[in-house]
Amino acid sequence: MAVGVRHFVKLKLRITANGLRGQTWRVALFVLGAVLAACAAVGGYALFSLPGLLDEQRAAEVALPLAGGLVVLGWLFLPLVFFGVDESLDPARFALLPLPRRTLIRGLFVASLAGVPALATFAGTLGMVDSAARLGGPAAALVQFVGVVTGILLCAAVSRSLTSAFATALRSRRARDLATVLLACVAALLGPLQLAALAGAENADWTGIARVADVIAWTPFGAPYSMGQDVAAGRLWAVPVKLALVLATIGLLLWWWSATLERAMLGSVGRSGPRERAASARKPVAQLVPGWLPRTRFGALTAREMRYWWRETRRRASLITFSVVGIFLPVFIGVSSGTVGAPTGMLVFVGALAAVSLANQFGFEGSAYAANVVAGVPGRLELTSRVAGFSVYVVPSLLVIAIVVGLAVGRPETIPALVGMLAAAYGVGLALVLPISVRVAYALPDTANPFALSSGGGMAKGLLTFAALFGAALITVPMQLVAFLAHDVWLWAGLPLGLLYGGGALLLGLRLAGPMLDRRMPELLATVTARQ
Amino acid sequence: MTVPHQRLSPDPALALRGLVKSFDAKPAVAGIDLDVPAGSFFGLLGPNGAGKTTTLSMAVGLLRPDAGQARILGYDVWADPAAAKARIGVLPDGVRLxxxxxxxxxxxxxxxxxxxxxxxxxxxxxxxxxxxxxxxxxxxxxxxxxxxxxxxxxxxxxxxxxPRLLVLDEPFEAVDPVSAALIRDILQRYVSGGGTVVFSSHVMAVVERLCSHVAILADGTIRMRGTLAEVRGGRSLEDVFVEVVGGRTATGSELAWL
Known part of the structure; x- marks a missing residue:
């Protein structure tokens, strides 16, 4: 019997259903996610059908490609930063089956569409068909429907191929070099970006935006979402060209995905051989614990965490993603918003985002945590050392971010206060995230892809991330108020105030989460142990 | 070094009382009572899925039992975890390092x-x-x-x-014969020095060679226990094991296509 696409879809649905069975909180998360996605879909539909309702042909031509481009961009970045990809169908599991690669890729691709995010995106973008129908009649609607379908295919292809390629790159020994190059690129981009954004902000008028939209409509990002308007405007010749453009892009992305997938599948069976490391003549304890840490339980735990943040792909991926997003986002927003002054709100986001990396800290190492349970490590000590090990990487990054942002917005005198704001947000974020990491940990699948999550995990991760970010924004409101209302005071008081605020919050969080961990160590171990 | 000395009381090295654990309403361990005398080399035998790992996990504090008690050298694992855990060394199975x-x-x-x-x-x-x-x-x-x-x-x-008590889950699984011999030597020296070893296995040859005491576990209950000689009763341990567990033997008519 030939293996068809529907077998993959059925398998994926079955795995999703089995993952929910008997786990009340997972069902609740899934339902919550579905409801949120439905709201987003309805909102998107309303938004995208607005130009048609208002009968604004030109507005539709400008707004739809722009919005569509944003949707594709979202599919590109959100999985990397927030959600991860649902890899309930782990490609490596198919390595031993006699399947042609084409069948495998087609099956995995279609199965990746059978999920809540893809359905919600599709339903939301159908609003564009509505618009096209009102503006250009049934022909335009039909063309736009084709466009929307290719659009969702493009979204899925983009997110699959990019996470897979990034995962392959991170696994390799050159990952460190890649990270350095990425950071350097971002840093190098800052200058030209600043100029471009400033220029854009100055001529931010209707014609400028319209010209940008016309260009985007001819890129794969906007093309699928501008076809219907082309029909409505009588540019029938544009439709086949755009269709060909989008289909070619999808084809290329799938080809790229299949190439990286092949490598990933081989990688999971025969790794590239054990890593050769130079023999060390140092004593065992000195090999583990660096000289500046005490040679105690705390030192050992912290040193192990530091090693793990660099040696484990999943953690390294989240560190690198954070560093890139952390520098890129505030600078981008700060420069392009055009207002004088530092993007304080963005920094709160960045500080809290750093802490969010610890939201599932026990899930990273899974059942290995048993060693600490058997040794009876007290909860407070466990959490303190984990925060310390992570902070070894994050605190320098936050300092760099503050300096870069201060210089980029042209206000170097605000740098100390920016550091204070970041410290407050990081501390508050940690205080929120530590109890979360103890109470709602979840097992991560044992695959080679650091962005992979078992089904339902993406929802949990996304929701917890947003909850922590929102909470941190809320709790740092007093800090932000001081920064906003008493700017002169904030310049010199920001640093000590922020350190106190963040430090106090962190102590509170540790005091709360430590005993919580003491009470539920075995339960935590059970939840982070991947079910076989 | 702060390894506590063994208390001079006649407490067994490991004492389990009425341990019960169910997963999703399916009983994995259905009431286990077991005493491991100090200084013994204790083998916990059982077929796959008998509840060996579940029992040992509850004994060392990795898995919270639904009911029952586990005491290590007199210290309750769940009431006084710090004191109990300081006295044991554990090699879990199916758990990552x-x-x-x-x-x-x-x-x-x-x-x-x-x-x-x-x-x-x-x-x-x-x-x-x-x-x-x-x-x-x-x-x-x-x-x-x-x-x-x-x-x-x-x-x-x-x-x-x-530690005074070693709890080892499947220590000889996937170990080559040379390493296995080495591990056996080390464990025997450890027991002759006054330590206690509890280990699970389904390799009868190893158990027969090493253990002073054995218990046979099947379907979450202890079917048989005692010194090696008592359990064996003059037969080979493998025969006793298969009989107690109630295994089936192939008649030859099935799997004809092989």
């Missing part, structure tokens, strides 16, 4: 985690790595170790702090 560390780093980690002095950790780690033929200057990450090497480094981690 902190495998992104090198073997040497992993040993140092376990030593410091047990509150040992850095000097003692250095000295004992070097000795253990040498005896177990893992190489004191080997900088390979544990994740790249072979299955047998992983067992050996796990055993080294469990023994480093010289």
């Amino acid at each position: 902190f495998d992104r560390l090198t073997g040497t780093e992993l040993l140092a980690y376990h030593g410091l985690l047990r509150g040992m002095d850095a000097e003692v950790v250095d000295q004992r780690s070097a000795e253990l790595l040498d005896v177990l033929a893992l190489g004191a200057d080997n900088r390979t990450l544990v994740v790249d170790y072979s299955a047998g090497m992983k067992k050996k480094i796990g055993l080294a981690c469990a023994m480093l702090h010289a």
Whole structure:
């Protein structure tokens, strides 16, 4: 019997259903996610059908490609930063089956569409068909429907191929070099970006935006979402060209995905051989614990965490993603918003985002945590050392971010206060995230892809991330108020105030989460142990 | 070094009372009472899925029982975990090690985690790595170790702090004969020095060779227990085991297509 696409879809649905069975909180998360996605879909539909309702042909031509481009961009970045990809169908599991690669890729691709995010995106973008129908009649609607379908295919292809390629790159020994190059690129981009954004902000008028939209409509990002308007405007010749453009892009992305997938599948069976490391003549304890840490339980735990943040792909991926997003986002927003002054709100986001990396800290190492349970490590000590090990990487990054942002917005005198704001947000974020990491940990699948999550995990991760970010924004409101209302005071008081605020919050969080961990160590171990 | 001395009371090394555990309403362990005398070499036998790992996990504090008690050298594992856990070394099965560390780093980690002095950790780690033929200057990450090497480094981690009770889950699984002989020697020396070993296995030859006491576990209950001679009763342990567990033997008519 030939293996068809529907077998993959059925398998994926079955795995999703089995993952929910008997786990009340997972069902609740899934339902919550579905409801949120439905709201987003309805909102998107309303938004995208607005130009048609208002009968604004030109507005539709400008707004739809722009919005569509944003949707594709979202599919590109959100999985990397927030959600991860649902890899309930782990490609490596198919390595031993006699399947042609084409069948495998087609099956995995279609199965990746059978999920809540893809359905919600599709339903939301159908609003564009509505618009096209009102503006250009049934022909335009039909063309736009084709466009929307290719659009969702493009979204899925983009997110699959990019996470897979990034995962392959991170696994390799050159990952460190890649990270350095990425950071350097971002840093190098800052200058030209600043100029471009400033220029854009100055001529931010209707014609400028319209010209940008016309260009985007001819890129794969906007093309699928501008076809219907082309029909409505009588540019029938544009439709086949755009269709060909989008289909070619999808084809290329799938080809790229299949190439990286092949490598990933081989990688999971025969790794590239054990890593050769130079023999060390140092004593065992000195090999583990660096000289500046005490040679105690705390030192050992912290040193192990530091090693793990660099040696484990999943953690390294989240560190690198954070560093890139952390520098890129505030600078981008700060420069392009055009207002004088530092993007304080963005920094709160960045500080809290750093802490969010610890939201599932026990899930990273899974059942290995048993060693600490058997040794009876007290909860407070466990959490303190984990925060310390992570902070070894994050605190320098936050300092760099503050300096870069201060210089980029042209206000170097605000740098100390920016550091204070970041410290407050990081501390508050940690205080929120530590109890979360103890109470709602979840097992991560044992695959080679650091962005992979078992089904339902993406929802949990996304929701917890947003909850922590929102909470941190809320709790740092007093800090932000001081920064906003008493700017002169904030310049010199920001640093000590922020350190106190963040430090106090962190102590509170540790005091709360430590005993919580003491009470539920075995339960935590059970939840982070991947079910076989 | 702060390893506590064995109390001079006649407490058994490990005492389980009425341990019960169910997963999703399916009973995995249905009421186990077991005494492991101090100084014994105790084998816990059972077919796959009998509840060996579940029982040992509850005994060492890795899994909270639905009901029942576990005492280690007189200390209740669930009421006084710190005192109980300080006295045991554990080699869990099907549980990952902190495998992104090198073997040497992993040993140092376990030593410091047990509150040992850095000097003692250095000295004992070097000795253990040498005896177990893992190489004191080997900088390979544990994740790249072979299955047998992983067992050996796990055993080294469990023994480093010289506990009075060793609980080992399937210590001989995936271990080659040379390493197995070495592990046997080390464990025998440990028991003759006054330590107690509890280990699970379904390899009868190993159990017959090593154990002073055995218990046979099937479907979550203890079917038979006692000294090796009592349980065997003059027959081979394998015959007793298959009879007690109630295995089936192939008649030859099925699987004809093979």
